[in-house]
Amino acid sequence: MSGLAKVVSHRLFWPIVMLLVLFAINLVAFPGFFTITVRDGQLFGSLIDILRNGAPTLIIAVGMTLVIATRGIDLSVGAVAAISGAVACSIILGSPEPGNLATVAVAVAVALLISLVLGVWNGFLVAVLGIQPIIATLILMTAGRGVAMLITEGQILTVNSPPFKFLGSGFWFGVPVAVVIAAVVFGIAALVTRRTALGMLIESVGINPEASRQAGLRARGLLFAVYTFCALCAAIAGLILTANTAAADANNTGLFIELDAILAVVIGGTSLAGGRYTLFGTLVGALVIQTLVTTVYTVGIPPIATMVFKAAVVTIVCLLQSPTTAASISGFRRRLAARAGKGLAAS
Known part of the structure; x- marks a missing residue:
């Protein structure tokens, strides 16, 4: 296989091409798209906005991967x-002092602790009771917003706390805090899964759970770990989303973000059938999703058509990545090579 054929057949080729196409469309519609300015020591620009707005999706997508x-x-x-x-x-x-850093630290710690409990619950349903993951997590998906509504008593809770708002709209050394948090989560996940045996164990469970069990792998504990980590990622993303608006809206916070996270994972080349996965591909997928949303607004597409436009682009990328498409391209290339060989022989 030639070098070009290897590049085209790589599972990240089409997602990266789509990302570059979206960048090009934005550049045409808005010539200053790639411009990054520094104001008061903070970075601003369309690319920075994409990274900041896409951070919650990326964080959840890492756990989802x-x-x-x-x-x-x-x-x-x-x-x-x-x-x-x-x-x-x-x-x-x-709290009597909502702007106190210690109060915010306690609030964040309790929120993360509760998310760990929810993750353990999902892991228990899947690993111990053997319930299908889509059903097990659908239970919490359905009941979870009801629980959030009970916590907020059906109201939108608006907070005036600078330390808390810092999580969503603050900057650290000029970079949005949300981007820094996403980078830390991504880096830790990549380091732990690719520099230790954990990544290989996750892949083995996904490829053949029964063979992994017979080989002595404790798949139950591994499932507990991944579902707990995914819930932790969701909680971190929820804190960022809530802090960005300085309000807790049980109905709308994180609404449909699970779909964006799954799309980011699939676009990045991870198979829904389990097994091999790529965190870098998930990063590319999350950038494609957020750039796509930005493109909708940049080119003037009505916001109500965002979901349709997103579905169309995602469908195109998935079709280009499919084994059938790859086989068709490979067959077309072989036919061209055969015709070229016949032409040379005739001459």
Whole structure:
């Protein structure tokens, strides 16, 4: 196989091409798209906005990647994000000093702790009771927003706490805090799964759970770990989303973000059938999703058509990545080579 054929057949080729195409469309519609300015020591620009707005999706997609690699799925991440934001805001509002850093630290810690419990619950349903992951997490997806509504008493909780708002709209050394948090989560996940045996164990469970069990691998504990980590990622994303608006909205916080996370994972080349996965591909997929949303607004497409436009682009990328398309391209290339060989022989 030639070098060019290897590049085209790589599972990240078409997602990267799509990302570059979206960049080009934005550049044509808005010539200053790649411009990054520094104001008061902080970075601003369209690319910075894409990174900041796409950070929650990337964080959840990182956890979702590991779940999908084990042949699972987690539909509850949006509800967990809503619960996390509701818990944090309710604690802050109930404190006599909502702007106190210690109060915010306690609120964040409690929200993350509750998310760990929710992740263990998902892991228990899947690993111990043997419930299909899509059903097990659908339970929390359905009940989770109800729990968030109970926490907020059906109200939108608005908080006035600079330390908390810093998580969503603050800057650290000129870079948005949300981007820094996403980079840390991504880096830790990549380091732990690719520099230790954990990544190989996750892949083995996803490829053949029964063979892994017979080989002595404790798949149950591994499933607990990935579902708990995914819930933790969802809670972190929920805190960022809530802090960005300084309000906990149980109905809308993290709404449909589970779909964006799954799309990011699939676009990045991780198979829903489990097994091999790629965190870098998930990063590319998350950038494609967020750039796509930005493109909708840049080119003037009505916001109500965002979901349709997103579905169309994602469908194109998935079709280009499909084995059938790859086989067709390979067959077409062989036919061209055969015709070229006949032409040379005739001459």
